Amino acid sequence: MPADLNDYFNKKNGSNSGNKNSQPFGNFKAPEFNFKGFGKFAPAIYTAIILILLFVLARPFAIVNSGEMGIKVTTGEFDSKALGPGLHFFIPLFQKIIIVDTKVRQVTYASVEGVNESNLNRGSGVINKSSISVLDSRGLSVSIDVTVQYSLNEAVVPQTIATWNTNWEDKIIDPTVRDVVRSVVGKYTAEELPANRNAIASQINEDIGRIIANLPNKPVTLNSVQLREIVLPAGVKQQIELVQIAKQEAERAAQEAIKKATLAEGEANATIISSKGRADAARIEADAQAYANKEIANSLNNPLLNLKQIEVQGKFNEALKTNTDAKIFLTPGGAVPNIWVDTKDAKQQSAISR
Known part of the structure; x- marks a missing residue:
């Protein structure tokens, strides 16, 4: 600060030392700045300091971050092109930059x-x-x-x-x-x-x-x-819950009925299958018996019948050798001869009773 300015503050402070409360400076002692060494550069330094202070206070710049866009407004008119991330300057009082979030x-x-x-x-x-x-x-x-x-x-x-x-x-x-x-x-x-x-x-x-x-x-x-x-609302919610409970009960009853019907149907089908199985077995057995009878009938030809008759006659002849009192009449015909026993004979009756 120039020497004359320092003298002014010192004199001002000395003149008011007797009445501290009458002046706003009180015991204030102005700092002494000596710019005499700067000579002709002093005005430039003052100007620079003033400009720095104005720059800091006015902040004629804006920083646009990632995910944001800046809009420069000049005397109320919006620029058509947005500003991307970075440092951007504007003229105070005439311009401003509006930061807008473009993220989700x-x-x-x-x-x-x-x-x-x-x-x-x-x-x-x-x-x-x-x-x-x-x-x-x-x-x-x-x-x-x-x-x-x-x-x-x-x-x-x-x-x-x-x-x-x-x-x-x-x-x-x-x-x-x-x-x-x-x-x-x-x-x-x-x-x-x-x-x-x-x-x-x-x-x-x-x-x-x-x-x-x-x-x-x-x-x-x-x-x-x-x-x-x-x-x-609570009332509506409660009513819906009651309806849901009733619906679930109805569905459960329906499923139970379906289950019982399925079980009954299964038992009925089992009975039908069992009956059909027995009927099929009986039919197969009858068919087999008929087939056997047919085969037997087909096998009984005249030579075989004659052979059987001869065999039976031979057995009776052997029996008459030991039972001389018996009266047996043989009538040829069929698979075996017809046998007639005279039951009026007393000896024969006694032989039969034994």
Whole structure:
């Protein structure tokens, strides 16, 4: 600091030493700076110091990180070309750079205690909101939990921010999701919602995707829409559970009846098979007997019969040799001769009785 300036502060401090509270400087002693050695370079040094201070305070630069894009605005006009990652400068008071997150973002509508519209974590790309309240087809209130993932279309980021501003999510994603969910779910009664969950999820995904894709310049890319949960009123939930229990009991009874019918049918078939088996066995046995009889009959020819007759006559002749009193009459014919015994003979009767 120049010597005359130092003298000024010293004199000012000395004149006020008797009344410390009357002047704002009090016992302040100005630091002594001696720039005499710089000579003619002193003005340049002052200028440099001032410029550095202004640079630090004004911060006429912005750093764009990976996953972000910068938009330079000059006197309110958005540049059509976005700035990529890196260090970018602008003119204070006339220009500014808006940093926009282009990474995948997520908004979750959930029935979680403590989650509300003000509990937003936008910095991490995750937004939590309360469940979407919907009236079913009968006017009964239900809650729907949904998770939506999306990201900005990098090709049109400046146009998107110029049209929708930095709170584009509240103008594009949120109203679209709420409108679609209420429209789709409102077609069903509360009792029908669990059974039609897959159809509802598919319809919500399709409708949100169609609406987002039809926006001018396609500002947003929709990644996924997930139906997390359908929260029913306690009374409706209990009624559905009772219906499910009754249905399960009916199914169990039907399965038991089918089981018994199958068992009875099996026993009946077994009886039929057994009876048929016995009948087939009897038929086979009869056929075999008939076949045997036929074969026997075919084998009884005249020479064989004559031979049998001769054999029998021979046996009777041998018997008459020892039983001389017997009166036996032989009549030839058939397989064996006919035998007639005279039972009137007393000796013969006695022989027969013995």
